Amino acid sequence: xxxxxxxxxxxxxxxxxxxxxRCDPISGHTALYWYRQRLGQGLEFLIYFQxxxxxxxxxxxxxxxxxxRTGESVSTLTIQRTQQEDSAVYLCASxxxxxxxxxxxxxxxxxxxxxxxxx
Amino acid sequence: AQSVTQLxxxxxxxxxxxVLLRCNYSSSYSPSLFWYVQHPxxxxxxxxxxxxxxxxxxxxxxxxxxFKKSETSFHLTKPSAHMSDAxxxxxxxxxxxxxxxxxxxxxxxxxxxxx
Numbered sequence: 001x002x003x004x005x006x007x008x009x010x011x012x013x014x015x016x017x018x019x020x021x022r023c024d025p026i027s028g029h030t031a032l033y034w035y036r037q038r039l040g041q042g043l044e045f046l047i048y049f050q051x052x053x054x055x056x057x058x059x060x061x062x063x064x065x066x067x068x069r070t071g072e073s074v075s076t077l078t079i080q081r082t083q084q085e086d087s088a089v090y091l092c093a094s095x096x097x098x099x100x101x102x103x104x105x106x107x108x109x110x111x112x113x114x115x116x117x118x119x
Numbered sequence: 120a121q122s123v124t125q126l127x128x129x130x131x132x133x134x135x136x137x138v139l140l141r142c143n144y145s146s147s148y149s150p151s152l153f154w155y156v157q158h159p160x161x162x163x164x165x166x167x168x169x170x171x172x173x174x175x176x177x178x179x180x181x182x183x184x185x186f187k188k189s190e191t192s193f194h195l196t197k198p199s200a201h202m203s204d205a206x207x208x209x210x211x212x213x214x215x216x217x218x219x220x221x222x223x224x225x226x227x228x229x230x231x232x233x234x
Contacts, residue, residue: 040128043224
């Protein structure tokens with residue numbers, strides 16, 4: 001596809017339920033990132049994938065949050081036993097990686113996000 | 120540690136007047152800095168980036184930003200606001216951590232443009 005896509009665009013769930021959010025990165029992008037954006041705030045980093053491994057999970061707020069990635073394609077972010085404070089927009093981004101290492105100049109391309117509301 | 124502070128949470132201007140969105144950064148070494156824009160119900164879009172080349176950076180839609188090391192600032196400007204500029208703007212600093220490009224976002228500035 002032309003850009004990063006995410007589904008669903010909106011998700012309303014009840015407290016205590018599990019939810020799965022999906023991200024399809026730009027074809028050929030080996031790096032994939034998940035962020036959370038609470039109302040009126042900037043983006044918080046959650047997790048980063050290089051291929052299907054996650055070298056940095058430091059932003060996951062609790063063990064209720066997990067993510068996986070299939071090869072260099074789709075990623076899912078799972079939130080178990082959702083709480084009201086999990087309500088936010090969850091954004092996914094992807095980027096190229098340069099051969100021989102990483103560049104701080106690689107642009108991350110963002111998807112439109114999934115708006116999660118926990119009642 | 121890297122961080123960014125956006126000095127205004129809301130800015131309101133009239134159409135046709137200049138725009139100034141302020142950002143100060145903190146970095147232990149020469150940073151990469153970005154401005155992103157987020158229109159309602161749309162994904163984040165990169166406006167411009169500074170990567171230690173020219174200190175005055177031109178971006179899309181007539182926006183530009185100047186890197187001032189002495190002031191640790193990276194303010195975003197536009198000479199004449201357009202109604203379509205109304206959006207949320209994020210100042211972002213980047214650091215390479217564990218071999219990848221980690222973006223650290225400011226809290227955002229909401230720009231309102233009035234007729």
